[in-house]
Amino acid sequence: MALPIVLTTELDAVNEMLGAIGEMPVSSLDTVGNTDAAIAIKTLHGISREVQSKGWWFNQDDSYTFTLNAENKVPLVAQIIRVTPLGRGTVRITHRNNFLYDLSNRTDVFDPESPPVAKVTWFYEYELLPETARRYIAIRAARIFQKNVLGSEAQDHFTEEHESTTYALLASEQDDFEFAQCHNFINDDPDTSAIGNRS
Numbered sequence: 001m002a003l004p005i006v007l008t009t010e011l012d013a014v015n016e017m018l019g020a021i022g023e024m025p026v027s028s029l030d031t032v033g034n035t036d037a038a039i040a041i042k043t044l045h046g047i048s049r050e051v052q053s054k055g056w057w058f059n060q061d062d063s064y065t066f067t068l069n070a071e072n073k074v075p076l077v078a079q080i081i082r083v084t085p086l087g088r089g090t091v092r093i094t095h096r097n098n099f100l101y102d103l104s105n106r107t108d109v110f111d112p113e114s115p116p117v118a119k120v121t122w123f124y125e126y127e128l129l130p131e132t133a134r135r136y137i138a139i140r141a142a143r144i145f146q147k148n149v150l151g152s153e154a155q156d157h158f159t160e161e162h163e164s165t166t167y168a169l170l171a172s173e174q175d176d177f178e179f180a181q182c183h184n185f186i187n188d189d190p191d192t193s194a195i196g197n198r199s
Contacts, residue, residue, distance in 0.1 A: 074100035
């Protein structure tokens with residue numbers, strides 16, 4: 001099945017969404033007012049955050065060391081979607097009141113000699129995402145947008161099949177990354193590499 005055009009910018013994506021309901025494209029996202037374009041932008045942003053919340057190779061740090069401020073706290077920036085403890089036996093940390101919070105010790109103040117480390121999932125602007133992610137997000141957003149506006153599956157310009165196809169491409173890229181990461185670990189570790197290379 002032929003896929004829709006590559007949606008390079010947020011403006012491209014919004015205009016593709018508008019085209020799906022028979023609306024004219026806009027030249028800018030700054031002055032759309034209370035229109036279908038504004039609804040399309042809001043839908044695109046919501047779907048982008050939803051998709052990125054899952055955590056992918058491009059927006060997840062498996063071991064991120066936070067920087068403390070002068071009060072030995074960690075103010076959390078809006079780009080952070082999720083903070084996850086590294087694993088069993090590590091300090092349980094999470095969001096609380098816009099700061100990193102230590103659930104194990106019930107405090108948002110950390111030891112400056114041992115700054116907190118966790119898995120972090122980041123939110124990126126649409127244009128900064130890989131092509132496979134941009135395409136999936138745009139097509140999923142367009143399908144939901146046209147369904148909400150037109151209210152008819154029969155009129156869908158973008159279908160669940162389009163969405164499934166683009167998701168498969170994104171998931172395949174994730175699998176390739178995880179395979180390469182696993183392969184590098186096996187080759188880089190002397191003990192594991194020796195076991196794997198036994199004949």
